[in-house]
Amino acid sequence: MRVFVIGSGAREHALVWKLDQSPRVEKIYVAPGNPGMTPYAERVSINMNQLQELATFAEQQQIDLTIVGPEVPLIDGIVDLFRERGLRIFGPDRAGAALEGSKAFTKELLLSAGIPSAxxxxxxxxxxxxxxxxxxxxxxxxxxxxxxxxxxxxxxxxxxxxxxxxxxxxxxxxxxxxxxxxxxxxYLQGDEIGATAICNGTHFLPLLLSQDHKRALDHDQGLNTGGMGVFTPLPFVNKTQEAEIYEQVVLATLKALQARDITFTGVLYSNIMLTAQGPMVIEHNTRFGDPETQAFMLLLKEDLLNVLGFVDGEEVDVQNLWYPGSAVSLTLAAGGYPGNYQSGLPITGIEEANKLENVQVFHAGTALKDGQLVTAGGRVLSIAARGDTLQEAVDRVYEAATYIHFEGMHYRKDIAHRGLAVRK
Known part of the structure; x- marks a missing residue:
C-alpha cells in the first residue's frame, strides 16, 4: 500500500514512524514533512494549504490512502476535494471538521443535543x-x-x-x-482530560484517555501552548467511567451530527472536564492530538493501518490493541515559547536519546542548515517513552531529555504528576 501523510510536526512524525512498521505499507510520502521523517518517508515539497496540488500528487503517485495530520486542511475541505476526485482519505469532511473549525457551531450542537458543556x-x-x-x-x-x-x-x-x-x-x-x-x-473546575476515538459515522473505536499539560510552566503556570506533554492511560478514571465518557460524549456527538445529515469519519478527539456534576465537553477536535499521538504510537501494538481501517469496516483486534503499561510524551520547547523565540539553533543528542529502551524522539520544529539539525519552531522536539508502569515511562522520558541540547531549551518537569499522585 502507498500511503501519503500530510503534515510537518511531531504528530505526523509519530504516524509515519508507526506506519513504517506495517507489513502492508510499501511506500510512504509526506508533505511537507520534517528532517526526522527521512528514514521512513519521501518528503514532498507541497504546502499543506495547496489542496489541489496535494490531490494531484496523490493521483499521480497512485496513493492508496492519504492521512491528514493537522486541522487546517480538514477545515478547508481537503477530504471533500479528495473524495470528489475518487481518492481515499482519512479524516472528516468540511461539515464534520466544523466541530473544530467553529467553537460557536460546536457549542450550539452540544446544547441542542443535551450534551453536558459549560x-x-x-x-x-x-x-x-x-x-x-x-x-x-x-x-x-x-x-x-x-x-x-x-x-x-x-x-x-x-x-x-x-x-x-x-x-x-x-x-x-x-x-x-x-x-x-x-x-x-x-469556568469549569475539575480534571481536564482527552478522549480519542476513530469514528465511521455511526460507530466508534475508543482509543485511550489521556491528559495533556497545556500551560508552558510547571504547576500549570504560564501561558497556554499547543501542549507540553501527555500521559496515558489515566489511573484516576476506571473502566466504567471511561465507557460512560465515550457514550455520553463521543457517541452522543456522532448521533447529534447524524441528525444534521453529517456523517463524521476520522478522529474525534474531545477535551473533557471531569467536574463534580460529571463529564462536561470543553471542545471537540477533529484530528489526532499533538502531543497525544506521540504517546499513543509508542503504546499501540496493533498495525496502525488496521486501526485507521475501522472507518471502512475493517476488523480491529481490540483485545490486542495496546501494549500493557503507560506512555508519556514530553515537549522540548524553544526559549521564550509560546512567546517570541529564536530559530536556527543547533540541536544535539537525539541519536543518544533514541538508543534508550522504548524511547523515540519525534521532530516537531526542526530543519537542516548546512547539514546541521537546527531549531525551526516553538515546539522543537517531542520525546515519547513507554514503560510497564507510569513511573517507568516518566523516568525514561526525562532520562532521554538529558541527552538532548539546544540553546534555550526548556520543558516541564512535572508531566504526569496527576497520575503519579494517584499511584502513591
Whole structure:
C-alpha cells in the first residue's frame, strides 16, 4: 500500500514512524514533512494549504490512502476535494471538521443535543462581549471561534486578564479572523482530560484517555501552548467511567451530527472536564492530538493501518490493541515559547536519546542548515517513552531529555504528576 501523510510536526512524525512498521505499507510520502521523517518517508515539497496540488500528487503517485495530520486542511475541505476526485482519505469532511473549525457551531450542537458543556454566550461584537464580560465577572473562559492552533482559549481567573484577552482577540485580532466571533463560557473546575476515538459515522473505536499539560510552566503556570506533554492511560478514571465518557460524549456527538445529515469519519478527539456534576465537553477536535499521538504510537501494538481501517469496516483486534503499561510524551520547547523565540539553533543528542529502551524522539520544529539539525519552531522536539508502569515511562522520558541540547531549551518537569499522585 502507498500511503501519503500530510503534515510537518511531531504528530505526523509519530504516524509515519508507526506506519513504517506495517507489513502492508510499501511506500510512504509526506508533505511537507520534517528532517526526522527521512528514514521512513519521501518528503514532498507541497504546502499543506495547496489542496489541489496535494490531490494531484496523490493521483499521480497512485496513493492508496492519504492521512491528514493537522486541522487546517480538514477545515478547508481537503477530504471533500479528495473524495470528489475518487481518492481515499482519512479524516472528516468540511461539515464534520466544523466541530473544530467553529467553537460557536460546536457549542450550539452540544446544547441542542443535551450534551453536558459549560454555559456560554457567543458574540460577534466587541462592545456586546465586553458588556457581558463585565456583568459576568471572573473566572471565565474566552475562546476564539475559529482555528487558532490550540492557543485560542484563554482561562481568565481575574477580570483584568479577561478584558485584556478579549481586546486582543476582537480588537487587536491576534488570531486574525478566528477571533471575529468569540465564545465566552463559564469556568469549569475539575480534571481536564482527552478522549480519542476513530469514528465511521455511526460507530466508534475508543482509543485511550489521556491528559495533556497545556500551560508552558510547571504547576500549570504560564501561558497556554499547543501542549507540553501527555500521559496515558489515566489511573484516576476506571473502566466504567471511561465507557460512560465515550457514550455520553463521543457517541452522543456522532448521533447529534447524524441528525444534521453529517456523517463524521476520522478522529474525534474531545477535551473533557471531569467536574463534580460529571463529564462536561470543553471542545471537540477533529484530528489526532499533538502531543497525544506521540504517546499513543509508542503504546499501540496493533498495525496502525488496521486501526485507521475501522472507518471502512475493517476488523480491529481490540483485545490486542495496546501494549500493557503507560506512555508519556514530553515537549522540548524553544526559549521564550509560546512567546517570541529564536530559530536556527543547533540541536544535539537525539541519536543518544533514541538508543534508550522504548524511547523515540519525534521532530516537531526542526530543519537542516548546512547539514546541521537546527531549531525551526516553538515546539522543537517531542520525546515519547513507554514503560510497564507510569513511573517507568516518566523516568525514561526525562532520562532521554538529558541527552538532548539546544540553546534555550526548556520543558516541564512535572508531566504526569496527576497520575503519579494517584499511584502513591
Amino acid at each position: 454555559r456560554h454566550q457567543t458574540f460577534h461584537s466587541y462592545a456586546e462581549a465586553k458588556a457581558y464580560l463585565e456583568q459576568h465577572g471572573a473566572p471565565i473562559v474566552l475562546k476564539a471561534d475559529g482555528n487558532a492552533a490550540g492557543k485560542g482559549a484563554i482561562v481568565a481567573l481575574d477580570l483584568e486578564t479577561a478584558q485584556d484577552a478579549l481586546k486582543q482577540m476582537m480588537v487587536d485580532r491576534i488570531f486574525g479572523v478566528a477571533g471575529d466571533t468569540v465564545v465566552l463560557e463559564d
